[in-house]
Amino acid sequence: MAKPKVAFYWCASCGGCEETVVDLAEDILKVVEAVDIALWPVALDFKLKDVETWQPGEVAVAFINGAVRLSEQHEWVRLLREKCPLVIAFGSCAHLGGIPGLANDTTREEILANKYHRSLTVDNPNRVEPRTACTVNGYELELPLFWKDVKPLDAVIDVDYYLPGCPPPTALVAQAVDAILKGALPPKGSVLAPEKSLCESCPLNETKPETLAIKEFKRVATSTPEPDRCYLAQGYVCMGPATRSGCGERCIHGNMPCRGCFGPTPGALDMGTKMLGALGTLGEADSDGTAMALAGTLADPIGTLYRFSLPASLLKRRCIEKEEAL
Numbered sequence: 490m491a492k493p494k495v496a497f498y499w500c501a502s503c504g505g506c507e508e509t510v511v512d513l514a515e516d517i518l519k520v521v522e523a524v525d526i527a528l529w530p531v532a533l534d535f536k537l538k539d540v541e542t543w544q545p546g547e548v549a550v551a552f553i554n555g556a557v558r559l560s561e562q563h564e565w566v567r568l569l570r571e572k573c574p575l576v577i578a579f580g581s582c583a584h585l586g587g588i589p590g591l592a593n594d595t596t597r598e599e600i601l602a603n604k605y606h607r608s609l610t611v612d613n614p615n616r617v618e619p620r621t622a623c624t625v626n627g628y629e630l631e632l633p634l635f636w637k638d639v640k641p642l643d644a645v646i647d648v649d650y651y652l653p654g655c656p657p658p659t660a661l662v663a664q665a666v667d668a669i670l671k672g673a674l675p676p677k678g679s680v681l682a683p684e685k686s687l688c689e690s691c692p693l694n695e696t697k698p699e700t701l702a703i704k705e706f707k708r709v710a711t712s713t714p715e716p717d718r719c720y721l722a723q724g725y726v727c728m729g730p731a732t733r734s735g736c737g738e739r740c741i742h743g744n745m746p747c748r749g750c751f752g753p754t755p756g757a758l759d760m761g762t763k764m765l766g767a768l769g770t771l772g773e774a775d776s777d778g779t780a781m782a783l784a785g786t787l788a789d790p791i792g793t794l795y796r797f798s799l800p801a802s803l804l805k806r807r808c809i810e811k812e813e814a815l
């Protein structure tokens with residue numbers, strides 16, 4: 490019997506999610522035994538025209554990592570959606586926008602100005618910037634459009650399942666592949682990870698007091714947490730109360746408060762506001778003045794509370810006065 494075919498594709502990502510597949514180590518042999526890999530640009534050269542020749546349904550599953558910011562990425566994911574019955578948003582960038590999504594805290598113009606004009610290592614006297622079309626030596630050249638903002642995958646195509654994490658742990662990937670092969674997937678739209686918060690599975694949970702009185706927020710950049718005591722109780726913003734479990738508590742074991750890569754807890758509408766609500770009840774402030782002083786110690790609120798989820802949040806992006814088209 491022919492093996493099912495799967496596709497891996499990447500959009501705006503660092504390549505770390507592709508590493509997860511490689512990190513399956515000898516388990517990758519089991520995957521290769523069970524499926525044929527029809528598309529994997531990180532390892533093998535494929536072009537869009539190769540995918541255009543697929544019959545709809547010929548490739549059973551597309552695992553797509555990375556957020557979407559270029560018109561070219563949009564073209565690829567639309568085509569994969571058209572061809573594959575199952576599309577899985579693979580990793581936090583595809584799931585929620587991820588780290589590339591923090592670019593939504595600024596504008597396209599600022600990004601281009603920094604990259605092409607302000608950087609100390611750039612020499613650009615003609616003030617050249619990327620354009621979607623230009624002519625060089627009589628040849629018409631085309632570049633993808635750099636969109637005004639970063640989008641999670643489900644903002645541009647229909648997504649069947651989400652595999653969270655930055656990157657998704659190999660155990661979750663192996664479980665998902667197994668569930669696909671056995672036809673044992675949960676309802677469409679599910680996040681393929683436990684239905685509980687990270688705090689519930691955290692080994693430091695027993696050291697988390699019922700009530701906290703945070704006087705000042707601390708940062709791992711300027712101090713080192715005690716390894717055996719709940720980080721939140723020490724004043725570090727640990728995103729555990731607002732984050733879905735399933736990562737294997739990787740950061741906690743590395744003496745690092747959770748940054749929230751697994752996305753919001755089940756049912757939470759917005760990760761940042763959920764965490765802000767938790768912090769609001771934990772801070773020690775008895776007046777507007779002390780509350781303001783405490784809030785002032787929370788460095789980079791967007792980068793802390795929405796580190797992986799800004800494009801999928803209620804905020805989505807920084808407001809700008811004049812709304813642009815794509």
Ligand code: SF4
Nearest residue numbers: 688691719720727729
């Ligand atoms: S706040 Fe962080 S350290 Fe404390 S129990 Fe939750 S996940 Fe663990």
Ligand code: SF4
Nearest residue numbers: 736740747748749750
């Ligand atoms: S502890 Fe938090 S940031 Fe670290 S891997 Fe788990 S979910 Fe991601």
